[in-house]
Amino acid sequence: MFEALSDRLTGVFDTLTGRGALSEKDVDAALREVRVALIEADVALDVVKDFVKRVRAEAVGENVIRSVTPGQQVVKIVHDALVDTLGGDGGPDGLNVDVPPPAVIMMAGLQGSGKTTTAGKLALRLKKDKKRVLLASLDTRRPAAMEQLKVLAGQAEVDFLPIVPGQTAVDIATRALKAAKLGGQDVLILDTAGRTSIDEELMSEAAGIARATNPHETILVADALTGQDAVETARRFNDRLPLTGLVLTRIDGDGRGGAALSMRAVTGLPIKFLGVGEKLDGLEVFDARRIAGRILGQGDVVSLVEKAAEQVDQEKAEKLAKKLAKGKFDLNDLAEQLRGIQRMGGLGGIIGMLPGAAKMKGQAAMAGMDENTLKRQEAIILSMTPAERSKPDILKSSRKRRIAAGAGVQVPEVNKLLKMHRQMADMVKMMGKGKGGMRGMMNAMGAGGMDPNALKALGAKGQKAGGAGVLPGLPGADAQGGSPADFPAGMPLGPDGLPLGWRDKK
Amino acid sequence: MKFFWGRKKKTEAEAGDPEFPAPTPDPAAPPTPPTAPPTPPEPSVPAPTPDPAHPPGPAPTEVPPSHNPPAEIPPPQQSGGIFARMASGLKRSSSRLTDGMSAIFTKRKLDAETLEEFEDLLLAADLGANAAARMSERLSAERFDTQVTADEISAALAGMVADTLRPHERDLDLSGAAPQVVLFVGVNGSGKTTTIGKIAAKIVREGRTATLAAGDTFRAAAIDQLKVWGERTNCTVVARETGSDAAGLVFDAYATARENGSDVLLVDTAGRLQNKTELMDELRKIVRALKKCDETSPHHVLLVLDATVGQNAIGQVDAFREAAEVTGLVMTKLDGTAKGGVLVAIAEKHADLPIYFTGMGESVDDLEPFSAQAFAEALAGSRTEAVADVN
Numbered sequence: 001m002f003e004a005l006s007d008r009l010t011g012v013f014d015t016l017t018g019r020g021a022l023s024e025k026d027v028d029a030a031l032r033e034v035r036v037a038l039i040e041a042d043v044a045l046d047v048v049k050d051f052v053k054r055v056r057a058e059a060v061g062e063n064v065i066r067s068v069t070p071g072q073q074v075v076k077i078v079h080d081a082l083v084d085t086l087g088g089d090g091g092p093d094g095l096n097v098d099v100p101p102p103a104v105i106m107m108a109g110l111q112g113s114g115k116t117t118t119a120g121k122l123a124l125r126l127k128k129d130k131k132r133v134l135l136a137s138l139d140t141r142r143p144a145a146m147e148q149l150k151v152l153a154g155q156a157e158v159d160f161l162p163i164v165p166g167q168t169a170v171d172i173a174t175r176a177l178k179a180a181k182l183g184g185q186d187v188l189i190l191d192t193a194g195r196t197s198i199d200e201e202l203m204s205e206a207a208g209i210a211r212a213t214n215p216h217e218t219i220l221v222a223d224a225l226t227g228q229d230a231v232e233t234a235r236r237f238n239d240r241l242p243l244t245g246l247v248l249t250r251i252d253g254d255g256r257g258g259a260a261l262s263m264r265a266v267t268g269l270p271i272k273f274l275g276v277g278e279k280l281d282g283l284e285v286f287d288a289r290r291i292a293g294r295i296l297g298q299g300d301v302v303s304l305v306e307k308a309a310e311q312v313d314q315e316k317a318e319k320l321a322k323k324l325a326k327g328k329f330d331l332n333d334l335a336e337q338l339r340g341i342q343r344m345g346g347l348g349g350i351i352g353m354l355p356g357a358a359k360m361k362g363q364a365a366m367a368g369m370d371e372n373t374l375k376r377q378e379a380i381i382l383s384m385t386p387a388e389r390s391k392p393d394i395l396k397s398s399r400k401r402r403i404a405a406g407a408g409v410q411v412p413e414v415n416k417l418l419k420m421h422r423q424m425a426d427m428v429k430m431m432g433k434g435k436g437g438m439r440g441m442m443n444a445m446g447a448g449g450m451d452p453n454a455l456k457a458l459g460a461k462g463q464k465a466g467g468a469g470v471l472p473g474l475p476g477a478d479a480q481g482g483s484p485a486d487f488p489a490g491m492p493l494g495p496d497g498l499p500l501g502w503r504d505k506k
Numbered sequence: 507m508k509f510f511w512g513r514k515k516k517t518e519a520e521a522g523d524p525e526f527p528a529p530t531p532d533p534a535a536p537p538t539p540p541t542a543p544p545t546p547p548e549p550s551v552p553a554p555t556p557d558p559a560h561p562p563g564p565a566p567t568e569v570p571p572s573h574n575p576p577a578e579i580p581p582p583q584q585s586g587g588i589f590a591r592m593a594s595g596l597k598r599s600s601s602r603l604t605d606g607m608s609a610i611f612t613k614r615k616l617d618a619e620t621l622e623e624f625e626d627l628l629l630a631a632d633l634g635a636n637a638a639a640r641m642s643e644r645l646s647a648e649r650f651d652t653q654v655t656a657d658e659i660s661a662a663l664a665g666m667v668a669d670t671l672r673p674h675e676r677d678l679d680l681s682g683a684a685p686q687v688v689l690f691v692g693v694n695g696s697g698k699t700t701t702i703g704k705i706a707a708k709i710v711r712e713g714r715t716a717t718l719a720a721g722d723t724f725r726a727a728a729i730d731q732l733k734v735w736g737e738r739t740n741c742t743v744v745a746r747e748t749g750s751d752a753a754g755l756v757f758d759a760y761a762t763a764r765e766n767g768s769d770v771l772l773v774d775t776a777g778r779l780q781n782k783t784e785l786m787d788e789l790r791k792i793v794r795a796l797k798k799c800d801e802t803s804p805h806h807v808l809l810v811l812d813a814t815v816g817q818n819a820i821g822q823v824d825a826f827r828e829a830a831e832v833t834g835l836v837m838t839k840l841d842g843t844a845k846g847g848v849l850v851a852i853a854e855k856h857a858d859l860p861i862y863f864t865g866m867g868e869s870v871d872d873l874e875p876f877s878a879q880a881f882a883e884a885l886a887g888s889r890t891e892a893v894a895d896v897n
Contacts, residue, residue: 112695143734196842227816
């Protein structure tokens with residue numbers, strides 16, 4: 001339902017082509033789109049208003065209005081302002097635990113925001129930093145909350161404060177602090193019960209815990225899927241507790257994460273970590289750029305690459321890279337690619353992370369491209385003999401009929417697959433002849449742990465070569481297509497969020 | 507812009523006062539009065555919480571109250587009736603909305619600027635861009651260029667919201683052949699397990715029996731959490747150890763429910779984000795396992811939504827409907843500051859999807875059948891004054 005902001009803004013400015021310059025009115029029209037995009041991303045309304053005002057001040061400048069691509073300029077200004085508002089490019093805000101032990105970390109937040117899981121994740125992270133950690137649950141309310149933290153402490157292999165039934169939260173906190181002092185732990189993490197910010201009784205309890213333990217870090221844990229309420233919650237918790245930072249959980253959902261902006265703007269607190277998944281190592285250092293891209297609907301290419309790196313079998317990737325370097329790409333390789341896509345959550349999963357995703361998703365569905373297409377295409381390849389797979393040229397009509405029958409499809413579908421393979425193989429051949437992009441890309445992928453720099457380098461390379469991107473093209477996509485939805489997902493993505501060279505084509 | 511000036515002032519006031527008196531005309535709402543006498547069912551527990559949930563120690567002793575649970579809730583909550591409880595739960599959002607509206611509409615002409623501010627208010631209540639635009643248009647069509655007051659506007663808004671939501675008001679029908687199977691799905695932390703506990707209590711109170719299936723075999727101690735609810739409500743809990751196959755467990759749970767003649771089988775599932783393909787596949791598998799037991803089951807698939815959720819809830823409904831044929835919604839955590847306005851957007855999109863319950867807190871009775879009128883009036887704030895009078 002959301003279109004990428006860049007698409008929208010370009011649309012706004014496209015209607016104005018032919019005019020010499022853009023007026024302030026035009027900029028305002030564009031900013032209206034920005035406003036809607038932010039609201040749809042669940043950024044709190046008053047934060048949106050302030051933000052748009054700020055962007056407007058920059059965007060009405062001469063440089064923007066007279067530039068060739070005012071739409072892109074505005075997107076860039078918005079993006080930069082977002083990154084800035086979210087905390088800027090500065091180094092990550094770690095936890096302040098280098099104090100005379102025990103450093104106390106208190107977790108607070110609404111019910112179900114992910115406090116307990118995050119407490120476990122922080123414990124594991126600190127343990128990896130060679131800290132001795134004591135976990136204590138002050139959640140006397142939710143059934144089995146204490147057991148949950150105990151299990152997590154076991155998984156993270158850190159100490160856990162024994163449960164004494166009947167104690168109040170403040171009692172437990174005091175006991176935990178004493179235990180940590182005696183036990184020689186460096187860090188004490190206090191997990192508190194979930195509470196609504198208007199529950200006066202529980203809010204004073206939380207304040208009491210903070211007074212009793214004087215925490216060095218008081219972390220508000222919030223759900224990235226939170227709507228307009230984020231700002232209210234953040235403000236109220238910030239009023240009552242000495243908050244020092246935020247952790248945003250469920251960032252692996254497909255929410256746009258506007259809550260991050262709202263909470264940061266209202267409290268001025270740094271977002272310290274992002275919670276990803278329920279596994280204990282799923283805690284990432286906050287990256288403002290990434291969230292900014294998401295909020296604007298510019299896709300999350302970094303996540304996509306990370307996911308790809310996760311799924312790629314290093315050995316296979318290297319083998320493929322060698323083969324591709326020689327300009328070879330047979331049906332076995334295509335089958336492997338198809339499987340890779342399925343492992344990454346299918347087409348839907350990948351497209352969802354790409355810029356302009358909404359539009360593409362719709363059109364892909366219209367073109368009958370779904371998860372089953374991938375499975376069918378794999379089935380077609382698996383219905384071939386090894387000889388046919390490595391040398392598709394030998395496929396004539398009788399073989400095709402046999403393959404179609406074996407895969408349970410019609411012959412035209414076999415032809416379609418072969419045509420797609422032909423196109424991809426041609427592309428590979430071209431690149432094998434030394435045009436560059438693909439080789440660098442495969443090396444990067446094969447290298448496994450891909451860091452952001454490698455990604456940037458990759459992007460730069462792709463830009464020059466104008467060739468390969470993250471994946472060597474998705475099935476069914478027509479490389480010669482005429483609308484944004486038709487570009488192969490593998491095309492490199494420019495800073496404008498559209499595939500490089502796309503605009504030129506149009 | 508008047509609205510925002512008003513809001514800013516309020517914020518300063520809040521920031522200035524550490525005790526942040528709720529900036530509403532009615533700070534003493536029934537469920538959260540600072541002075542409300544807590545009625546701890548366990549005198550031995552000094553925890554200053556009125557909630558009977560004191561796991562794990564005291565839990566077993568609390569099983570009996572399930573026969574007479576109303577005794578556990580503080581009287582003020584009960585006396586208010588559903589409208590008052592709903593309204594007080596939504597008090598924060600609605601009064602914010604009404605405050606804003608009063609600022610906009612007091613003796614004002616309904617012009618384009620006013621309409622835009624009205625629309626902004628709706629957006630701030632999580633109604634979403636489409637629903638907000640539509641309501642704003644309707645208001646414009648009916649009242650443009652006339653003098654309007656805040657009351658008229660909030661009544662009109664309540665009417666529109668109620669009209670949208672009323673077709674979604676329905677009772678959860680569990681009268682079919684036993685065991686009726688109800689599957690609970692949703693993202694992590696939306697309140698599935700707690701909702702199951704509350705619904706189980708309701709069923710038991712009606713003199714029927716329920717079996718609970720601890721299908722969240724993933725999250726640490728989720729099974730223990732459901733077991734505590736089983737003890738509180740005197741319901742059998744079918745569980746396996748953490749990490750086992752949820753579909754297999756559900757299959758067993760069905761057999762148990764059949765054997766012990768339960769009227770209802772309530773199936774908990776692990777929280778899952780709707781964009782996780784493999785987890786959504788697991789959910790499909792659970793549905794398939796149930797269909798093997800009984801072709802007509804699961805009779806109900808309830809998606810549990812958290813009121814704090816924003817526009818992502820729309821995507822959640824789509825994805826869970828696709829994967830598990832969701833037949834109805836439950837909205838939890840309406841006792842906080844959250845608006846839950848996204849329900850309106852969802853209702854517009856899914857005309858055939860009932861909303862069965864709303865959750866208002868953590869105690870066993872904080873679950874009410876969904877009432878469109880109550881929800882709408884609470885959201886639009888037209889009954890806030892009435893509630894204030896009651897108190």
